[in-house]
Amino acid sequence: MKVALATTLSLAAAAQAAVQGFDISHYQPNVDFAAAKSAGARFVIIKATEGTTYTDPSFSSHYTGATNAGLIRGGYHFAHPGSSTGAAQADYFLAHGGGWSGDGITLPGMLDLESGSSGECWGLSASQMVSWIKSFSDQYHSKTGRYPMIYTSPAWWQDCTGNSNAFASTNPLVLAHYSSSVGPIPGGWPYQTIWQNADSYAYGGDSDIFNGSEDRLRALATG
Template sequence: MKLSAALCLVSIRLAAATVQGFDISDYQPSVNFAAAYSSGARFVIIKATEGTSYISPDFSSQYTGATKAGFIRGGYHFAHPDKSSGSAQATYFLAHGGGWSDDGITLPGMLDIEYNPNGATCYGLSASAMVSWVQSFVNQYHTKTGRYPMIYTTNGWWSECTGDSTAFSTTCPLVLASYNSAIGTIPGGWPYQTIWQNSDSYTYGGDSDIFNGALTNLKKLATG
């Protein structure tokens, strides 16, 4: 019994391994990459594009800064499902920083799909139309890179705007925003979150992210 309990405790500790990281939007230009890396952070996700007409003015310099500091890094795209197709937006993202290469330091691109900053609930789309839009983005990204993109969302938005679709739970890693002491409900049939955005503030810039696994697992995510 004592041996079994000890093994169980070891298993729990291994399962609880995490890696600190962060993400940066276009309104968060000030980042201290060197200090973040020294503190233990090992990955960063940087905003690249929105829709089919906007490129973050700081993306290139931030991506270069992250690379020089030694981070595993990647880009993300803020979706506007009411403006153009998922395929068109994936193509734009890929052309402006969202690509992937099997170099061990590049994360698959991330689709940021969440509350509409311009007001209309679920961008005016039905749940089935929203799922089709996301599928169009995912398919195009996968066709061009051989990788499935990560999907960033919240439990509330995903449940309301996709009808809690499970269509991506076995292909696209989940990046879940939940600013609480615990992860909370995981939507969409995903068995777990790959990354938890646990705060909208990080000491060295951007938002705080926690990778759900050890550094070796994070490196696997960057190698396909």
């Protein structure tokens, strides 16, 4: 993974390419994946789970639709830090669609870190949050050989982890920042792997931009 991250960094520095994608959940029950691909999208990240009790009802149909359209695809887990261990939530995610295989069309799972019903930081201190994320990340890595992507915004990462740099060399960053430019990169990451640049996309969900060429996107899905 560190080799893949370093390679993507060199591509990012040279500003060689970017690839359109999007992310979706059951809030978009009907997605025209073929039309999205025809319009230039090459990947989609699909909500699979929350906590240890919730599975997204549209995950299976979304995953099948994306696969049939020839899109690179992967699942994401909406974290409930503090309600159970990170390892337990990683296991739940893996058991309900969050797995990975090096087939060139499956992205490593994404850990979605943002505010929830328990408040912005889910009642955890910064050090507790870092430990929780590490528990999830290490468990996912132990089961798949890959570290999960981490989705966050600069403000959330600062407020809830103290801007920890504990994951900068292992976990690809999916940066949420709705703007015409990427903006500041949190947590010691040298670059973002994927930029969620808008909260709407023509074919549903949010707009995502991969930071590199389509070949590098496929490499991320290969391992």
